[in-house]
Amino acid sequence: MTPDESPTPLIHARGLTKKFGEFTAVDAVDFDVASGESFGFLGPNGAGKTSTMRMVGCVSPVTAGTLRILGLDPNVDGPRIRGRLGVVPQQDTLDTELSVRDNLVIYARYFGMSHAEARTKADALLEFVQLAERAKDKVEPLSGGMKRRLTIARALINDPSILLLDEPTTGLDPQARHLLWDRLYRLKQQGVTLVLTTHYMDEAEQLCDRLVVMDKARIVAEGSPLQLIERYSTREVTELRFAVGVQETLDGQLEGLGERIERLPDRVLVYSNDGEAAAAAANQRGLRPETVLVRRSSLEDVFLRLTGRSLVD
Amino acid sequence: MAVSGAPYRLRSAGDLPRRSPLAGLGAAYEHMWLIYRRTWRGSIFGSFVQPVLFLLAMGVGLGTYVDTASPDALGGVPYIQWLAPALLVSTVMQGSVFEATFPVLGGFNWDRRYHGMYATPLTPFAIAFGQLGWVVTRALMVASIFAFVILLFGAAATPGIVLAIPVAMLTALAFAGPVAAFMSTQRDTAAFNSIWRFGVTPLFLFSGTFFPIDRLPDFLQPIAWVLPLWHGVDLARALALGTVGQQPLLHLAHLVILLAGAIVGLVATYVMFKRKLER
Structure with a gap:
């Protein structure tokens, strides 16, 4: 209702x-x-x-x-x-x-x-x-x-x-x-x-x-949680975690991997509707993250988008 | 364990009963009884032991010496009879300061009981006066036990000792109200320690309980007049000794000042509790 x-x-x-x-x-x-x-x-x-x-x-x-x-x-x-x-x-x-x-x-x-x-x-x-x-x-x-x-x-x-x-x-x-x-x-x-x-x-x-x-x-x-995710985020998120110090050297190499890029202190979030494709694209550009995680968007992503910071800080 | 739905009955949104503030006051007061039910044995014992010790040490011990040294110093009244009603009031006063301190600090800061109460139909009126109502009830209990011990010691000059009980209750309220109002602004017991050291203990010693206030240095006597303890002590003593008629105006003044103190305390507690709860 x-x-x-x-x-x-x-x-x-x-x-x-x-x-x-x-x-x-x-x-x-x-x-x-x-x-x-x-x-x-x-x-x-x-x-x-x-x-x-x-x-x-x-x-x-x-x-x-x-x-x-x-x-x-x-x-x-x-x-x-x-x-x-x-x-x-x-x-x-x-x-x-x-x-x-x-x-x-x-x-x-x-x-x-x-x-x-x-x-x-x-x-x-x-x-x-x-x-x-x-x-x-x-x-x-x-x-x-x-x-x-x-x-x-x-x-x-x-x-x-x-x-x-x-x-x-x-x-x-x-x-x-x-x-x-x-x-x-x-x-x-x-x-x-x-x-x-x-x-x-x-x-x-x-x-x-x-x-x-x-x-x-x-x-x-x-x-609704679903509406918010649809409105403010993409379907999937690819989380790329790099070795210490590497993330800071990646200027210009991340743009275009997905619809939107979010840089957190410890990882890079790539927003797209196909997370696997974004991961493959990163690989093709020669990026070598230590770990790659593809997941569904959550309210955390909505929050990050709306306020520019994570929920628990 | 088989758990299915909650024991919950859906009520219509328009079902909004009104309750009288007095019903809420009764429930807040009942809460204090419920707590007391867990601790009453220890508390009754303490209320019994303290008068016995004081009447033995001061009434019998010191009293024998006073009565022998100057039999007419207190108008021919034996020291223990002169002391007993005053000690009753002073002891109740001390207890009331305790009862207005720890439950109030706890209610706002420790287990935050008052905040839980205020989430219900209870009002600041019910919460404040439920607490003070309990202080007066405790005063009634402590004073009654004290009066009983006085009778056991044969330290009652007249049956008027019974009238020391309501005087003690009124004195308790005159102290508990301002203390409760003040404690609602505090987060810990730091201020309480000062109140006790620099307020309650000196009052206990210098408000005419153990010796007449005209023995005090001149500059201290006005202080006895301002603070309510001496008024309670002197009125209770006059009632117990049957000497009210000798200075009727003075004793009427005692009663008026005690009543005024109690009313100021009630209002102050209500205002402070309301301010603290409604933020």
């Missing part, structure tokens, strides 16, 4: 701006998120993703522009809107003095659920995030991945209309990330609207139906 087809988007932002004194963290961004959609903010650290998420989460007043969530204005109806949101913040906010289960039970109480309702829901959610065996343990000794899963369970306690996830898998090992992605994917299948920020393009490709790329407080591109 695109925003145009949906009469009332769950989130509607126009000219949304956040300033901290003189510093502009979010500069007049526009976006809509429809019900059931999985929407992502992709961008490097400091791009304004978290500030945007905090405004959507109704914990940070909007400086200028329009923001409507579930049809309401956060500056007026913040607590009511928050009652229908589930939030997975970048930094954990679990109560380390309480048990795993009590963390969920007390959170349910914040949404006005009865004790009985809270306990039933807490146990079902612990089952879902595979923490049922740790229910009585304290939070402190849990691994990073477990804490994240507990935070996700907590965010689901009120059957939220929108689940906001700010860098949900940053700092987790690959296994923990995949388990988390699996759970988020199940939620998406059940119709939960997901809004997430990430600086991992694989995460964005896995989870997002549609995303915006943010850079320096602005939205620089919008579309």
